[in-house]
Amino acid sequence: MSALDNNAKEIAGDAGSDGGATSSPEINTKEQDKGPAGPVILFFIVGLFASLILGWIIFPKLLYSKKKQPIDFNHVMHMAEVEDGCESCHFFREDGTYSGVPKLDQCIDCHEEIQGDSPDEIKFVEEYVSKGREVPWLVYSRQPDCVFFSHVAHVKVAGMDCVTCHGHIGESESLKIYEENRITGYSRDIWGKSIGGFKKNTWDRMKMDDCAECHRKMTANIERTGVKTPTKRLIDHLVDVVSPGTSMSEKGSSVQTERGACFVCHK
Amino acid sequence: MKHKNAKKYGMVIDLDKCTGCGSCMVACMAENNVPFRKDESNKVLSITWLRVYQLTNGKPFPNTDICYLPRPCMHCEGQHEGHSPCVSVCPAVATDYNTETGIVSQIYTRCFGCRYCMASCPYHARYFNWWDPVWPDGMEKYLSPNVSPRMRGVVEKCSFCFHRYQLAKEKAFKEGRREIKEDEYQTACTQACPAGAITFGDLNNPNHAVSRMVKPDPKHHGRPTNPNAFRLLERLGTNPKVYYLSSREWVRRAGDNYLENEAKYKKTVHQG
Amino acid sequence: MFPFSFEWIWDMGHVVFMGGLWYALTILGIGMSYCIIKAAMDACRGNDEHHH
Amino acid sequence: MDSALIPRGVKRCPFPQFILFIAIVGAVLLWGVYAMLLCWFKGLNQTNMNDFYGFALWIWADLAVIAVGGGAFFTGLLRYIFGKDDLKNIINYAVLIGFICYSSALLILAIDIGQPLRGWFIFWHANVHSMLTEVAFCLSCYFGVLTIEYIPLVLENRQINKVPFFHHLGHNMHEIMAVFAATGAFLSFFHQGSLGGVAGVLYGRPFAYREGLFIWPWTFFLFTWSAAACGPCFTILVTKITETVTRKKLVKDTAIQLLAKISGWMILTYSIAKTADTWYWATVTVPSLGQTLMDFYSNNPFYGIWILILEIAICGFIPAFILITKKGRKNSAALWIAVFLAVTGVCINRWVMVLQIMAIPVLTFENWVLYLPSWQEIATTILPLAYGVILIAISYRYLPVFPNEPELNPIETLPAEEEEAVEPSVELEQELKPAEA
């Protein structure tokens, strides 16, 4: 039965029914519904999987552009040469600020002349050292401009290890490909390699939530009361409301979030 | 929620000394990467974190008097700590009150530009980026990395140069200290003021100059006990952390609204 | 908005406010789901009973 | 051409005429869209807002459309919860108007914020202490409710209704509409209120600031109340306008009269409450802040005490008295005047609670700052109006918005209609259902 016939019949019927109460179109639809349910479900599954593949596999490939570092760098080899570990090159300045990726000045002592015969070394000396040009390193862990991160507070005061956030980069023999988010310009290491935002290690992601996660644990440790359960927090709060000042809860300095104040990390 | 060693940074501006020269305004703009446009004469569109107002006593010649009043963000404490007019209204937690320093922050990347905070601020201390900030070619070289330039469509305001606090902290940490000294953290306007009219420090610390100058009364939300000191719109209950000093009665009176025939300001405690 | 977002605090404000919100959303969600599922089932069954 | 889509038993204007009408209003709409795009791409410098006027025409328009859109929630409340069955004849239209108002409000908000792409922060990073957060949440949720309430009407379109799934869906939704309506009323109460709270909590602005109950300033309750009171008036007003434009009676008098009566009493009680609030504020709150009532109504070229009198006396008590008296609301002209005044009154109230607040200096050394919107602001404010007219026109044409219409306007020339109806609709059906080939 063709749809055309169906419809024509239906409309004729409708027109004849005096325009009163709604007539029932079900007579026809029932027949339509008898169509096989299989293809319908199949199409659903096809659509589902196609979009899942698009979202989980193709999308990240499109989202990130891959960039090579101007020259390669061997952390292992340099670590063997220095005495102070990471801080030998990634040091703190007099004023407490963190120097970040080394400047040419620091390399020039050893690399005035070409050391060895690796092509990267030759390129480094010829292209950069002798021309006095800084190497335009692509910084994997560069946070956006709105972030203020005090390395000294974490390393000197809290005694944290570089690895906690940066991973085992010091044990690498060459630099990995730098991936840049085409929309935001962020390094992929900020969001993390996993497009779904899952992480296994502390250094897998460098989003605000990762800072928060660690800080929450630290705060809990300091309080020595264990991680505060939601119920305990709520009870603390109720105590606070009923009789202010008596609650033992130690809150962060932010009135809004009761964590660290926003601009401790944002500028 | 009082912290041990919690600070309450505040400012005292001596209006007898202030000459209205505008150094504080410019120092602030230079310190905080404040943008500028071709025409800045329309003051309701001109981003000036710290604005110097000219007050007049309204008397005819030759009894006229004028006084200049620099107005940074007041970093209001509100009736209970952190209930500043703007902080509680921000729908996205883009502005916050820090109980450790008493400073009201503004996070530009969080702000989505609803401008409710501007509506709530009786001091007009908040400014909106109506335009993209544009520096003439080459001039972006002087931008400071310590303060992020704001994008179009967000609100900004005075931060008491909080980045200087951060830098002072970093230095202290490097030197193995946890606390910073009074002179290690001073705002750009304080430093620049040629007349030395601005004093900045911790109001909770009785040894700091600001405390000695205004003698804040902790029982009354830091109301000044120095008879020459006053705060702007004291009766609204905003509890600003910026105090003014003036030996002139008319100037002190210009700091708040008074009913006609109201002999002296009655200290009403706001029920908020 | 969610207990896992940075701004969340387990306090009266959040519990009451967000509680109210999620309560309303849940009602709307359940209501609409009920309607849709029932409609789908009705349509499959060709249920015509409610018609007068 | 489109008669297959037109509900049965009603007569609509010829399709070309309809299209012409839509095109004309559409041109206005496009103008608004152009202005909207300017605001999005070039930024809010396209407006005449400034650092003193962070809130201006748009926020007023927002508050006003939500207030007048309050007819939907209040009529729904009366119909589904309080069981005022007479209102079933107007509830569809009330819902449609509400839907238009709320979608417009959301659109305006999306234009109004400086960073539209970050708009979702208000949900994700919500600050529950902010009245605006409450507004955003309840507004969007209630918009969802209105959509849910509007869907069954859409599903009643002759062609859509033929699809069994949609048919059943519409039916099921009707069945549990009371649950939705109750949720809607709950949400509406809060967001109407929190819109009032938006102004009332501004303790830095004596003109706006109100004491209140717990966390809610009095304006919270006044806004809800006034929206419930004046919203139905707007529904009546739009119904009346629609009837005038279509030259048909569309809603039975019983429904209008009932709504008018309830609205009248609401306006009366609201006006009394508003007077009391104003009185307390002017004699207690304001003097405690060192100011007097007249400080807010003098020394400027526009805002005089007239605006207060206009709002409360002329646009409050007068419509209230007209509507609560049987004689008054039965008189067509008086009813027109009353609903018009009531709607004007609530709009003035919202204007005052947005723009006058911004205009008044709080620092003694500042001056009044008045404000004139730019054409972009006006165009984007008219945009929802045009959009509303178009949506009403389409809904009216293709959906059974007014259940009473066929009854009130029996069609005499049936055969001719029938002839016309059959042929083109076949084509249309073909377009809608791809042939199973």
Add this chain to the structure above:
Amino acid sequence: MKIDRRSFLSFLLGGAAGTALSPLPWKLTDDSSIWTQMWPWTPVPEDGEASYVNSSCTLCPGGCGITVRKIDDRAVKIEGMKRHPVNNGGLCSLGLSGLQLLYGPTRVKTPLKRVGKRGRGRWEKISWKDAVSEVAKTLGDLREKGQSHTVGFISGSDRGTVPRLFERFLTVYGSPNLIRTPSIIDSYELALHLMQGAQALPGFDFENANFILSFGSGIVDGWGSPVRMFRANSAWRDTGGKVIQIEPRLSNTAAKSDKWIPINPGTEAALALGIAHIIIKESLYDAEFINNYSEGFEDWKAFVLGEYGPDSVATITGIDSTTIIALARSFARASKPLAICGRGQGTTPGSLNECTAVHALNALVGNINKKGGVFAVAEPDYINWPEVEMDATAAAGMQKNRLDGAGSKKYPFSRYLLNRLPQAINSGKKYPLKALFVAGANPLYTMSDSKAVKKAFDKVPFIVSFSSYMDETAQNADLILPNHNYLERYEDIPTPAGMPQPVIGLSRPVVEPQFNTKHVGDVIILLAKAMGGTLSDAFAWDSYDACLKETMGYKWQVIIEKGFWSYPDFVAGPREESFDTVSGKFEFAPKETGSLKPFKPVKIEGDKTNYPLLLMPYDSIRLANGAMGDPPFVMKSVDDTVLKGTDVFIEINPKTAGEHGLREGQLAMLSTPVGQAKVKVHLFDGIMPGLVALPRGLGHTAYDEYLAGKGINVNELIGPVEDPVSGLDAAWGVRAKLAKA
């Protein structure tokens, strides 16, 4: 398999479900927001190592020490140098916004040669080599023709190594026409010369004074060394020092003063003498000083007592006699009184009579060369270059009279009279000016009667500007040889204006030169070398930096470390040695000044019937009005009652405005005998009725879009008035009328 509508819908539904379960929509939403936080067109300042460089600010003669904060090689902030003798950490708004000049769009980035008509703004870039040889050729030609004296040089200063290089060059070249831009310093120098026989700058020991009688000096409006004055003013607040401000308008200084005494404009000299009258009559003066160290007191006393009774002074000045008497008594009885003059910032020299009368008040209370008083500060004598050798052409040229008439029979004591230059050129009576060099000055903007100045400049066939910025004069030059910006070059800063002890500041390169510019000192040396002969011999240095280092000698090391050189052991010589006049004493009434003649106010331009009002320019610290214009930040700080859009406001008393039917904000036409301009009206109670005040520093036609085209240049409405004794510009205002526009 048939793909029907239902299958398609099903596919879409599946797709929607899958998409919702994939990171795509959520990550895109998040990233689009992050994109708005990282808009590529919003600059991100590069982080780096912070460092600080101490230098001196040369944007005005104030000589403040500055500390420039740098991030790597970028200068990011200028701050006042802590513990600097002038400013101790504070800084004015102009100094604070110096980086906008350094990196700003007004910089001249390379030598430019005019193309097309002058002033049209069309330039071609040329190399330094070509530029220097072109100048050398022009100068050589003139010299060959024996017209070396037709070369003029306008300099913003005549102290320090750079101006001395100019002077040296002109001397060896053979032109007497080095002209310094005028200010109140001219009048003070003359007064010190005539009354004390000193060739020195006035120094005021404000820090130790406690009663300041200011005849219109803008103590907190930018007079003298502005930041130092601000600091002194604040110190008086703390120590109880008093400031009395005498001027017809409530300036910021008047508002800050302990007492503001409005006075009829231009009658300050009469008031000074009236005060002297009371002091003498009541024997309140310092008899020890008068008797031992002064000359001509009796004559002067007779004159003052005869002519300046409080009642007649009251009539002249409009100040009632009781106020005058009280003022005189409190001045004389104060332990450390100090009287100063120079209206506003001291932009114009003013009447010499006024200056001597005010200075005589200081002598009356005996505070000359004494703690809390006025010092005659000789320039530190550190520039000891070998004598120049002049050839015949040079000698002949130097014999010629100066074009501006300074040092002539008419004005024998004046050193520079820039205000007379336009008239000298325009009248053509003496000799034409064939080439003009301008450095550190912007005469086309700062000189009054702009039209006449422009006309004169048009007559000069060859104008060279050394400006770092495209200012009005550079814009009208034939050749621009851009100097390094002050943050890119070395320069010594001799004693800042008004300092009681000599200090040498050092301005030093904070950053590398940003553009293809050259130190003006280097250009002069190159030019001399290019010209050869005696010129080349007189400039044997390799570079300016070498010259400076050699000149400073042993001081170099200290100045480079500390940022300044002070003379800690400096003490004013004993009274006996203080005065180098014929009598060896302080001259109360040097006959050259004609100061025993009854007071006649300076006759300003315009007649009372056609121009019933008086227009006075006023100075504001927020409006730079010298060689520099306001950078964008400072412009931003200008109030909306001064400038709105492109309209400038005149200040007018509401009473006077009422008489003219003018309301606040209304447009009006302001006319003077010199010119007319459209202005807006600002009602100000603090200005004397009958007066109209207009700010200096606006109405630029050059610089960038942040400054140009805003307001009007008051010099377009005012012409110079020659002081009969000094020949300096004595105009304090001009008659004016106001009509609704």
